[in-house]
Amino acid sequence: MSSRFLIYLFLISSFSGFAQTKLIKTLKEEDKIESSYHLYPSTLRMINLQNDPAFDELIRPVKKLSFSILKPDVYTSKDMHTAYQELLNEGYEEYIEVVNDSASMFVVGNESKSRTCILVNNDEEYYIADLEGMINVLKLGEVYESIANQDTSKIGLGTVFNYVMGENNEKRERAKRRKEREKNGEKEAKKESFQVTIGEEDNEKKDTTSEQVDSLNAIEEKKENE
Amino acid sequence: MKKILIITFACLISIGSFAQGNVITKHFADYQQDQSFTKVNVSSKMFSLFTEIDGEDETEKAVLDAMSKLKGVKAVVSDSGTDGAKFYREALSRVQKDGSYEELMSIQDKEEEIMFMVRNDGDIIAELFMIIRGADDFVLMTLYGEIDLNQIAKISRILKISGLEEFGKLGGN
Numbered sequence: 001m002s003s004r005f006l007i008y009l010f011l012i013s014s015f016s017g018f019a020q021t022k023l024i025k026t027l028k029e030e031d032k033i034e035s036s037y038h039l040y041p042s043t044l045r046m047i048n049l050q051n052d053p054a055f056d057e058l059i060r061p062v063k064k065l066s067f068s069i070l071k072p073d074v075y076t077s078k079d080m081h082t083a084y085q086e087l088l089n090e091g092y093e094e095y096i097e098v099v100n101d102s103a104s105m106f107v108v109g110n111e112s113k114s115r116t117c118i119l120v121n122n123d124e125e126y127y128i129a130d131l132e133g134m135i136n137v138l139k140l141g142e143v144y145e146s147i148a149n150q151d152t153s154k155i156g157l158g159t160v161f162n163y164v165m166g167e168n169n170e171k172r173e174r175a176k177r178r179k180e181r182e183k184n185g186e187k188e189a190k191k192e193s194f195q196v197t198i199g200e201e202d203n204e205k206k207d208t209t210s211e212q213v214d215s216l217n218a219i220e221e222k223k224e225n226e
Numbered sequence: 227m228k229k230i231l232i233i234t235f236a237c238l239i240s241i242g243s244f245a246q247g248n249v250i251t252k253h254f255a256d257y258q259q260d261q262s263f264t265k266v267n268v269s270s271k272m273f274s275l276f277t278e279i280d281g282e283d284e285t286e287k288a289v290l291d292a293m294s295k296l297k298g299v300k301a302v303v304s305d306s307g308t309d310g311a312k313f314y315r316e317a318l319s320r321v322q323k324d325g326s327y328e329e330l331m332s333i334q335d336k337e338e339e340i341m342f343m344v345r346n347d348g349d350i351i352a353e354l355f356m357i358i359r360g361a362d363d364f365v366l367m368t369l370y371g372e373i374d375l376n377q378i379a380k381i382s383r384i385l386k387i388s389g390l391e392e393f394g395k396l397g398g399n
Contacts, residue, residue, distance in 0.1 A: 095272040100264035100305075111275070137279060138286055 022090060023083050023117065024068065024130065032075050034171065039065040054142035063133035070126040072172075080119050080126060084108070087117055248370045249327065249345070249355050250300040253320045257302045257366070266301040270371070273297070289380045297371030304364040314339060314359035317366060327355060337361055344373070351375060 027033050039047075044059045084106050088094070092108035095116070099105075102123050109116040118129040250258065257263050273296040281287035304313065321327050321343060330342040338360050345353040351373040358365040369378070 093271045094267075094269050095275075096269070097267040098264065101261045107272075109271070109275075111271075134275075134278070137276065138281070138290070 023087060024066075024128065027068070027070070027083075027128075032071050032079070034069045034071045036066060036068045039067070050146070052143070052146055054139045054146065058136050058139040058143050060136060061134040062131060064131070066130040068128045068130075070128065072125055075126045077121060077124075080104075080106075080121055083128075084119055092117060248298070248300055248353055248368050249321060249324070250302060250366060250368050253324065254302060254317070254366060262305060262308075264301075264303040264305070266299070266303070266367075268299040270297040273371070285380070289377055292374040292377035293381055295372035295374070296369060299367070299369050301365065301367040303366075306362050308362060308364050310359040310362060310364040313364040314341075314357060317357045317364075321355070321357075327353075330354075354378065 024033075041059065041062055044062060044065065045056060048055045048059075087108045090110070091112075092110045092115075094106070095109050096105070096107040104121045106119045107116065108118075114132065114134075116131050118127075118131075120127040120129070258265055273293055276290050276293040279290055281290045304310070318341065327343040327345050330344045332342065333340040338358060340359075341357045343355045343357075344351050345355070353368055353370040354373050354375070355368045356365070358367075
């Protein structure tokens with residue numbers, strides 16, 4: 001899935017909204033969320049750098065949009081399917097489902113609670129988007145066209161999205177480097193303790209040999225004297 | 227006895243409606259199980275949300291009304307590198323065997339071939355089905371519910387779901 005598609009997904013995947021679902025609470029408790037971003041009407045309007053009137057119209061009924069990136073090393077495809085089932089058990093209904101061999105997206109909503117939750121898996125990366133309120137679906141086409149026809153790095157939403165993804169990638173890189181350092185540190189420590197052991201063994205060997213030489217010399221001296 | 231008859235009749239009607247379903251569920255279940263296809267499913271609940279949106283003018287109101295009558299959209303899309311022509315022939319053969327779908331319009335050029343078919347339920351169009359053969363890809367898409375052909379082109383322009391824009395060709399675009 002291209003970043004352009006993900007940006008669009010970021011927009012369309014929610015048609016009504018949510019506050020904080022039980023699912024998000026559980027994920028926080030289980031420490032499976034890598035980072036979360038919360039956007040309110042004011043912040044959403046701020047990212048409309050082009051002052052596109054269609055975008056303003058699209059987000060007018062939005063109360064809050066939250067976007068969570070999940071930890072890829074602890075969150076799996078199985079977790080996503082379990083989460084999807086749990087949402088359905090919570091009273092959410094299926095809106096949209098897109099599945100292929102490397103990516104999938106599930107959009108579920110609870111009309112009475114005015115909440116929507118979107119679960120996305122894109123090449124083993126997992127995202128959850130949550131929206132409280134609604135979006136003006138009639139403006140989707142216009143906004144999509146503006147995203148499709150522009151360089152995403154130059155539009156406000158694209159900038160925010162690229163920043164979020166960039167920051168997340170940096171975080172992952174930092175965690176990876178830290179793990180490598182820890183691993184290397186452990187290796188070094190093991191190596192040092194191994195050398196110390198060998199050194200001790202050598203000293204013991206040296207002591208044994210010198211004792212043996214001394215005793216041989218003593219025997220020879222005794223023989224000569226006799 | 228009367229009650230039992232009414233319940234039985236209601237059950238038969240619901241089974242009948244369920245059996246109608248849509249062409250993808252009915253004839254292309256194997257494609258839906260195939261990992262190499264991308265599957266898209268938009269539920270009736272999604273379309274019912276459109277009833278909550280207020281259109282600003284008569285055109286928007288008409289589009290929203292048409293959208294709210296849809297029961298769902300299903301699509302099966304193959305990745306590039308598929309023998310589109312083979313799948314197209316096979317899909318056409320399966321649907322023609324069914325007998326309840328009639329050709330509405332077809333478009334053919336060097337690059338692609340598109341077939342639009344409809345299933346009627348009395349006076350209303352209950353399903354609008356589309357088969358697309360590209361040079362190396364293949365798409366099956368169906369809209370079902372109560373279809374207003376006059377509004378389909380507008381809906382396709384608004385939703386911008388990949389593939390759905392082909393329905394816009396029904397409006398002469």
